[in-house]
Amino acid sequence: MVSVAAFAEPLDYFLEAGTSYDQSVLKPADVFGHDIGDQPIRHDLMVSYIRDLAGASNRMTVETIGYSHERRPILFITVSAPENLAKLDEIRANHLLRSNPETTDQALGDLPVITWLNYGVHGAESSGMDAAVPVLYHLAAAKGEKVESMLKNSVLLITAIFNPDGHARRGAWVTQYGSDVRALDPAHEVHNQVWPGGRTNHYWFDLNRQWLLQTQPESRAWLTQWHKWKPQVSADFHEMGPNSTYYFHPGVPTRKYPLIPAKGRELLVELGGYHRQTLDEEKSLYYSEESFDNYYIGKGSTYPQVNGSLGVLFEAGAQMGIARESDQGIKTYAKNVRNHFLTSLSTINGAAAMREKLHAYQGEFYKSAMAAAKEDDVTAYVFRAPEDPVRLHMFIDLLNRHDVKVYALKGDIKAEGRVFSDGAYVVPMNQRQYRMAKALFNRITEFPDKVFYDVSGWTLPLAYGLDYAAFDGNMRGKLGQKADGTFKMVMEPAEAPYxxxxxxxxxxxxxxxxxxxxxxxxxxxxxxxxxxxxxxxxxxxxxxxxxxxxxxxxxxxxxxxxxxxxxxxxxxxxxxxxxxxxxxxxxxxxxxxxxxxxLKPVKPLLVVGGRTSPYDAGEVWHLLDHKMKMPVTLVRQDRLKRLDWNRYTHLILVGNYGPVIPKDMVDDLKAWVKAGGTIIAHRQGAEWVAKNIT
Structure with missing residues (x-):
């Protein structure tokens, strides 16, 4: 029999051995009412703790940078030596000189290194959220020359947390099925959260794929801060399959996006040495050059690498509950938190030790980007959408969010056999964000490896349905006013005679x-x-x-x-x-x-739950409900047979992992379609309709 508190650990378990701590600093258990590892940390209590901790510390500040769909705050914590915090704006301004090729050499050489730590982008991966707590306590309470030197040489930017809504679902599930005697059996409900799970946000978007697409409020909040600072190291904390050990970047050597400089991987390997040393001392199993890659630029560990930073992924073996059996024995949520705490410190300390190399790399990254732009046959990309100015300006806004410069086209140009003129926009390649701009517009059809962890294609002007082309001529005199994505307001309609x-x-x-x-x-x-x-x-x-x-x-x-x-x-x-x-x-x-x-009002029904893809269903829900402000009825698969279908005009079937509609409902659905009902289906939903309804 395993008792409730068997896998909870006192605060000392999570902290750095050999470091003394200021005992007057607020301890997590004083706010949470339990030790870390005993139960999930509620988001509201974490927010209270962080605000109280920062309010009493001269080493950190906290601000709310945004809110989730469910109105939970996203906190942004800045940590450094008190003397650095007193001149933070000056440090940032000097640091940003390095990301501009024209001013790189003006940046002060003794500036702190800027290190970014992402916590909690996937709600079901609780240690990726909860590790922020001992890290922040350590940074506020640790004493001694080691931590003082690190703080003097670092500005730490910590987001806690990326996905509060998903974490709230996960925490509620684990609490709901929590037992007095810990359930170690992987089959127990506590380890198997029902659809949609806790990984995604309110509208079931995977926020770790939102670095590129930027449709959700959480990702918009953190990317604004990221580009405000342009950190030199960005660490991202996750969980993976329960039978895995512990992973950290650099990842599979052959699966790297081609615009990521080779020097960036060299520095990732060097930074990985600090993680290896830490986990060797801990006697923890780990790996670092298999499974995960650096190809898709829209996730938290790869996006920084095409933006002058080192992106580092950390993955711990998943713990849905507090502890569970695995192929390597019993694994605990507390152990995951400790490993993430340790690699947070190895990231922070490694970045501080590599400060001069990281300064040099960031400056060279932007200088080499300008050099690569001059060698590129493509001098600019031009695009337009005269039939839909809103979609066009949404795309311009996205480019601005990625710090990519875009201008109104001045005059006419001919690109790929088409003439672009007034109303079109241009992204010149001759800019410091050359790599990012190229990555957004480029079409890559040949790859050095046949296996990918994530997607391999994402040409964004195609995703936005834009007419675009690569231009290889001289851009002199072709750039008009800089575009910022704001809408030119339409004329107020006159009263219509007819x-x-x-x-x-x-x-x-x-x-x-x-x-x-x-x-x-x-x-x-x-x-x-x-x-x-x-x-x-x-x-x-x-x-x-x-x-x-x-x-x-x-x-x-x-x-x-x-x-x-x-x-x-x-x-x-x-x-x-x-x-x-x-x-x-x-x-x-x-x-x-x-x-x-x-036209008649529509009453759409979206099938959710069961074997339906929450990602696909979430996109439809978000589009209809959030963007179009149209009511849509969400119904789980197991409730479909109880419905009065005459209430609905449209049935929406999205991607799924198995049968969506029960066999004994097919005839009723056919009759509903014959009576005027409309089915909208895509992916596996469309396959099912083609086989069973048409």
């Missing part, structure tokens, strides 16, 4: 239509291209244009006009005022019987 018309190609057109229909306003959709007579002249629309007529409405005209102005401003949609129902196209008048159709 009808209001806007394009379906606008990104937020679905959100606008949903709001109009919800307000009881009738709208129609045009099935073919039309030329509409408006107050500003004849305007051409592709099929899918939305028409809000004056006729037959039950909502007063003044209220409709007020709402149209609101919709235009909220969604950046240009709404045109039609003067006549007659179009300049044969058989396509706005009141047409066959060429125009009435």
């Amino acid at each position: 009808a209001y018309v806007f394009r379906w190609s606008d990104y937020y057109a679905p959100r606008a239509v949903a709001k109009l229909l919800d307000a009881g306003i009738m709208a129609r959709v045009v099935k073919e291209p039309v030329d509409v007579q408006t107050l500003s002249g004849t305007v051409s629309f592709d099929r899918g244009a939305i028409v809000v007529q004056r006729d037959l409405q039950t909502v007063p005209a003044a209220e409709i006009h007020a709402l149209m102005k609101e919709v235009a401003a909220e969604n950046n949609i240009q709404i045109h005022a039609a003067t006549s129902g007659h179009t300049l196209n044969v058989g396509a008048d706005l009141g047409g019987r066959n060429s125009v159709a009435d």
Whole structure:
């Protein structure tokens, strides 16, 4: 029999042997009410502890840099010697000189090294979150020349934590199934959290794939801070399969993104020596050059490597509960926390010891980027999306978030057989972020290795549906105003004599239509291209244009006009005022019987749970609910047979790992489709529909 507290450990267990600590510093158990390792640390208690710890320490400051979808704060802690904190802005300004090739040589040589520590990006990997606690206690309370010297030579940037919503789900699960006698059997429920698990955020996004895509508030918060500082070392703490030991970078030598300099890997190997020494002294099993790679640049340990930093991944064998059996015996959550604590210190101390080399590498990284840009046949990438300015500006905003310079195109250029002119934008390769810009636009189709840990392709202008091309000519005189992604506000719509018309190609057109229909306003959709007579002249629309007529409405005209102005401003949609129902196209008048159709409110149902992919389901939920503000009903697979299908207009089936719809429901679903229901399916969901419904 194993008692409740058998795997909890006193604070001393997690700390550095041979170091004395200031006993007046607030201890974690005084706030949590339990030792680390006894139960998961609640996020709200961690926030309280960190704020109290920082408030009483002259070595650290704390600020809230953002909030998760569930409104949990994301804390950013800066740790250094008191004299450094007193001149932090000066240190940062001098440090940033090094990331500009024109000012690199002006940076002071004796600046502290900037070290970044990521904690808790995957909610189910609890030691990746909870290790922040003993690390912060150590940094606040440790005494002696060793820690004083490290703090003098370092500015530590600590985010705690990256994914509070996922951690809250994981903590609640482990607490719910916690037992007086610890459950070591891997089959126990405590080790097997149900769908969607705790790995992802509120909308089931994998936040460790958000460094590149930047659609979630958590990732936007931390990347802003990352580029504000441009740290020289970035450490990322995780858990992996329970039968694995402990991993740290540099990773598989052959699987490295080609724009990462060879010198960066050399320094990763050198930094790895500090981790090896630490874990050898600990007698802990580990490995460092297999399984994990540095190819996909959108994760926390690889993104820094195309941005002048060393990115370091740490992985401990997973512990969903407090302790469990594994192929290597009983593994404990407390041991994982201790290993992450130790490698946090080896990262911090190693970076401080390598300070001069890291300074030199960061300066050379940006200088060599400019040199590589001059050798590149591509001088710029040009892109446009005239049919959807919102999508275009979202992409520009993304480039800005990655510190990539983008400009409005000045004049015309011909690239890849197409002419780009007014309304297009340019990303010149001659910039310090050359490697990042190239990585975002480049198409790589040949690889040195056939095996990848993650994705191997991510050409972002294609993901945004942009028309883009590589330009190999002279860019002199072609760069207009620098673009920052802010929207040029559309003109307020005039009161329509006959009808209001806007394009379906606008990104937020679905959100606008949903709001109009919800307000009881009738709208129609045009099935073919039309030329509409408006107050500003004849305007051409592709099929899918939305028409809000004056006729037959039950909502007063003044209220409709007020709402149209609101919709235009909220969604950046240009709404045109039609003067006549007659179009300049044969058989396509706005009141047409066959060429125009009435729109009805939609009531979509998204299948979740069971064997459905939470990533795929989360993307749909986020799009409809968060972006388009459209209500969508989420229903678990095991509840589908109990539903009244007449309540729903659309069924959404996403990727999955097995059958989605029970066999005895197929005939009912076919009847529902025949009666007018619509199925939207993709990936394995589409395969299932093709085999069973069509």
